[in-house]
Amino acid sequence: MNISKFLTLAAAGLIAGAAASDALAQTPKKGGTLTYTYQPEPTAISTLATTAVPVALISTKIYDGLLEYAGAAMEPKPGLAESWTVSPDNLSYTFKLRQGVKWHDGKSFTSADVKFSIEVLALNYHSRGKTYFGNVTAIETPDANTVIIKLKEAVPYFLKAFQPSETPMMPKHGFSEQEIAEKKVRQAKIMLEPIGTGPFKLKEWKKGSHIILERNADYWKPGQPYLDQLVLRILPDGAARAIAVEKGEVDLAPMTALPPAEIQRLGKLPNLVSSQAGSEGLGPIMWLEVNLRDKPLSDLAVRQAISMAIDRDKLVNVIWYGMGKSARGPIVSGNPNHFNKALPKYEYSPVKANKLLDDAGYKRGADGVRFKLTQNFLPYGEEWVRQAEYVKQELGKIGIQVEIESLDMGGWLKKVFTDWTYQLTSDFHHNYSDPTIGVQRAFISTNIQKGATFSNSMGYNNPKVDELLKKAATLPDGPDRKKIWDDVQKIMHDELPVIFLIEMGYTHIWNKRVKGLIVNGISMYSNWDSVWIE
Amino acid sequence: MRQASLLFLVRRLLQIVPVVLAIVALNFFLLRMAPGDVADILAGQMGHATAEFTQQLRQEFGLDRPLYQQFFIYMGKLLTFDLGVSHLQQTPVIVLILDRLPATLILMLTSVVLAVALGVVLGVAAARREGTIADSLISVLALVVYATPAFWLGLMLIVLFSIKLDILPSGGMIQIGAGLKGAAYALDVAWHLILPAATLALFYVAIYTRLMRASMLEVYGLDFIVTARAKGLSETAIAWTHALRNALLPVVTLAGVQFGHLLGGSILVETVFGWPGLGRLVFDALLQRDLNLLLGILFVSSAVVVSANLVVDLIYGLLDPRIVHK
Numbered sequence: 001m002n003i004s005k006f007l008t009l010a011a012a013g014l015i016a017g018a019a020a021s022d023a024l025a026q027t028p029k030k031g032g033t034l035t036y037t038y039q040p041e042p043t044a045i046s047t048l049a050t051t052a053v054p055v056a057l058i059s060t061k062i063y064d065g066l067l068e069y070a071g072a073a074m075e076p077k078p079g080l081a082e083s084w085t086v087s088p089d090n091l092s093y094t095f096k097l098r099q100g101v102k103w104h105d106g107k108s109f110t111s112a113d114v115k116f117s118i119e120v121l122a123l124n125y126h127s128r129g130k131t132y133f134g135n136v137t138a139i140e141t142p143d144a145n146t147v148i149i150k151l152k153e154a155v156p157y158f159l160k161a162f163q164p165s166e167t168p169m170m171p172k173h174g175f176s177e178q179e180i181a182e183k184k185v186r187q188a189k190i191m192l193e194p195i196g197t198g199p200f201k202l203k204e205w206k207k208g209s210h211i212i213l214e215r216n217a218d219y220w221k222p223g224q225p226y227l228d229q230l231v232l233r234i235l236p237d238g239a240a241r242a243i244a245v246e247k248g249e250v251d252l253a254p255m256t257a258l259p260p261a262e263i264q265r266l267g268k269l270p271n272l273v274s275s276q277a278g279s280e281g282l283g284p285i286m287w288l289e290v291n292l293r294d295k296p297l298s299d300l301a302v303r304q305a306i307s308m309a310i311d312r313d314k315l316v317n318v319i320w321y322g323m324g325k326s327a328r329g330p331i332v333s334g335n336p337n338h339f340n341k342a343l344p345k346y347e348y349s350p351v352k353a354n355k356l357l358d359d360a361g362y363k364r365g366a367d368g369v370r371f372k373l374t375q376n377f378l379p380y381g382e383e384w385v386r387q388a389e390y391v392k393q394e395l396g397k398i399g400i401q402v403e404i405e406s407l408d409m410g411g412w413l414k415k416v417f418t419d420w421t422y423q424l425t426s427d428f429h430h431n432y433s434d435p436t437i438g439v440q441r442a443f444i445s446t447n448i449q450k451g452a453t454f455s456n457s458m459g460y461n462n463p464k465v466d467e468l469l470k471k472a473a474t475l476p477d478g479p480d481r482k483k484i485w486d487d488v489q490k491i492m493h494d495e496l497p498v499i500f501l502i503e504m505g506y507t508h509i510w511n512k513r514v515k516g517l518i519v520n521g522i523s524m525y526s527n528w529d530s531v532w533i534e
Numbered sequence: 535m536r537q538a539s540l541l542f543l544v545r546r547l548l549q550i551v552p553v554v555l556a557i558v559a560l561n562f563f564l565l566r567m568a569p570g571d572v573a574d575i576l577a578g579q580m581g582h583a584t585a586e587f588t589q590q591l592r593q594e595f596g597l598d599r600p601l602y603q604q605f606f607i608y609m610g611k612l613l614t615f616d617l618g619v620s621h622l623q624q625t626p627v628i629v630l631i632l633d634r635l636p637a638t639l640i641l642m643l644t645s646v647v648l649a650v651a652l653g654v655v656l657g658v659a660a661a662r663r664e665g666t667i668a669d670s671l672i673s674v675l676a677l678v679v680y681a682t683p684a685f686w687l688g689l690m691l692i693v694l695f696s697i698k699l700d701i702l703p704s705g706g707m708i709q710i711g712a713g714l715k716g717a718a719y720a721l722d723v724a725w726h727l728i729l730p731a732a733t734l735a736l737f738y739v740a741i742y743t744r745l746m747r748a749s750m751l752e753v754y755g756l757d758f759i760v761t762a763r764a765k766g767l768s769e770t771a772i773a774w775t776h777a778l779r780n781a782l783l784p785v786v787t788l789a790g791v792q793f794g795h796l797l798g799g800s801i802l803v804e805t806v807f808g809w810p811g812l813g814r815l816v817f818d819a820l821l822q823r824d825l826n827l828l829l830g831i832l833f834v835s836s837a838v839v840v841s842a843n844l845v846v847d848l849i850y851g852l853l854d855p856r857i858v859h860k
Binding site: 033035040041043044049050051052127128130183184186187191192206207208209210212229231233234235236237239240243244246247249407408409410411412413414415417418429430441442449450451452453454455 | 568579584689818
């Protein structure tokens with residue numbers, strides 16, 4: 001055998017060996033504890049109490065949704081409901097429930113629980129309950145394993161409603177009649193001592209320190225979950241969280257749980273994985289909200305000038321350490337079904353911005369200032385402050401003098417959504433799995449409502465957009481609906497009801513030994529029943 | 535004399551009640567002045583929420599009533615020692631406070647006791663060697679430590695002892711999920727306590743050292759020390775039996791004030807080390823406008839501050855017989 005043949009054979013052997021060990025490595029292993037960290041600590045364990053991120057992260061491991069979802073496009077697949085049929089007019093959905101599913105307290109899961117979870121709980125207590133189920137006319141339960149939901153009007157995103165964070169299946173027997181009658185659902189004991197059907201059960205909650213979930217041995221998927229325990233460690237300081245991840249004391253920091261600078265640093269370490277995949281179903285997007293009631297912000301030329309004065313790429317790369325990309329409209333480009341690919345990138349050109357303002361008649365004063373604006377920012381951390389400072393600096397270059405005002409969350413919410421006394425502010429929304437849920441709320445004129453959070457605070461009122469949004473809300477997904485959403489995006493791209501800035505990237509950092517985390521477009525709100533540790 | 539002291543005690547105890555109630559009332563209205571309430575926060579956390587939804591939350595929490603009604607309802611409950619329920623956590627406020635209290639007490643007591651003991655010894659040592667290199671060294675070190683932000687010091691200690699040397703845990707109060715009991719549990723807590731207690735104690739040591747030194751030097755200049763020296767007493771005996779007792783008064787005052795702050799915990803140190811104490815609870819409650827929880831913590835801590843002041847007054851009498859309570 002000559003040397004080159006030997007080398008070839010040896011290389012082939014090595015490759016085959018590596019492939020075999022790779023395949024071996026991909027066989028899920030049972031056992032082990034996954035520790036994750038997120039700040040702040042959850043205030044309850046049910047998204048009925050609040051859908052805040054920390055609550056959704058933990059409650060989705062305990063409470064199942066009726067369905068499961070696959071891929072970035074969130075295709076529904078069987079879960080607690082084994083199968084379903086939809087009537088040709090899309091007005092009646094029949095779900096067949098899996099038999100033999102037990103609640104954590106040993107009682108059987110039945111159609112009565114599904115009806116209760118939708119009719120009594122989601123509809124009345126979940127912040128998006130009315131969006132999903134406002135059209136429901138009746139929920140029938142002909143037997144313990146069948147649920148028929150009837151709708152007044154077709155809802156294109158109806159099957160997306162059954163995610164564990166959106167419509168958690170909760171036991172009817174977990175609430176007393178008095179709690180229901182007196183509307184004390186949020187105060188019920190089950191909010192702190194959950195009983196679900198999910199892969200994990202609550203074992204211990206030491207406030208301020210940690211939460212331990214343990215494996216549900218009676219989980220309906222045989223052999224799953226793979227993990228024995230799931231631990232949430234509460235570490236309020238960002239640097240301390242990063243240290244815990246770096247040291248391997250914590251396996252996972254989901255959804256940008258670490259300060260961006262730390263994410264950039266840790267992402268380069270060989271034992272850690274940094275990824276923005278698995279949040280497509282949330283579609284986080286950030287923009288500069290503008291109060292259109294105020295002159296000169298009501299002037300399109302002014303909004304165009306502001307938009308042109310901001311270098312979105314620089315914002316992403318410098319302030320946000322590369323997490324995200326420049327936005328082109330209200331829908332994130334990662335949305336495979338609804339994003340309008342024809343939208344161009346926004347141009348960065350202070351020269352053109354200056355000219356726009358000159359032409360529109362906003363003359364500079366002796367001090368070089370055309371007019372003054374106040375700017376608020378989301379009180380989520382340092383990056384938001386720096387972004388506000390960057391915007392101030394760039395707008396200064398085109399003669400707009402910006403004064404930054406700092407408020408905490410309570411003050412910010414009141415100023416922006418109740419008082420409408422802001423002029424410019426950063427704001428952050430989720431597209432969710434369907435734009436009618438996540439996008440419509442911020443731009444439809446019926447949502448110009450004082451006190452409605454993350455709604456149309458700008459006072460944006462375009463009858464054409466309203467009409468399109470209403471139409472899109474009833475059509476099934478397909479070319480017709482896509483066309484409508486394309487049109488809406490085009491109008492908003494040009495009309496700038498807000499200054500669209502960045503498609504934010506939720507960055508998850510995990511230890512390489514953790515496998516199977518990214519399963520769909522809401523991976524961190526999935527139940528982690530197939531996550532395992534090497 | 536004894537009767538006079540007792541009368542003083544009773545009178546001071548009676549004074550505590552209106553003081554604490556006034557503080558609660560002030561807190562109640564001051565906290566309401568901040569814009570936004572817990573319903574806003576909750577609705578904000580949930581992403582989009584309609585105005586009706588937010589209003590429904592306000593009704594649930596009783597925040598839709600006129601302010602004066604809310605105030606009287608709160609005060610009425612307070613008089614029966616009912617601190618109410620946390621709006622966000624849906625747990626009785628007293629349960630939340632008692633839950634965090636042990637962690638705070640362990641951390642604060644350890645560091646304050648450590649700091650007072652070390653501070654007194656170092657302060658006396660520096661004062662006795664006034665003007666020497668040892669004195670300068672102690673004073674400069676105290677100044678440096680005092681000027682170092684606690685959170686930075688904490689992070690540096692973590693980097694050194696937890697990451698580089700890998701001999702101490704980086705945070706938390708126990709090894710989570712280990713299920714330790716009894717002595718093993720106590721040891722585990724002590725193990726986790728070392729870094730946060732050291733961080734906090736270092737800051738206080740600096741204060742006590744400087745205070746003790748200054749106080750000792752002042753006492754050294756007094757006539758009775760000259761008399762003691764004339765009597766031929768040793769410098770050690772003068773320092774520890776004669777001067778110290780007199781010089782301790784300001785230290786006791788400061789320790790009393792600090793004991794009052796005990797309940798507040800140390801937000802920074804608790805944050806850096808993930809220590810589940812009251813400090814974080816206060817901070818989160820404030821940001822989330824969880825007023826019942828905040829008022830409850832402020833009520834308990836104001837009661838403790840006022841009581842600590844009383845205790846300090848009583849200790850004064852013990853240390854210095856010339857102080858007579860009337």
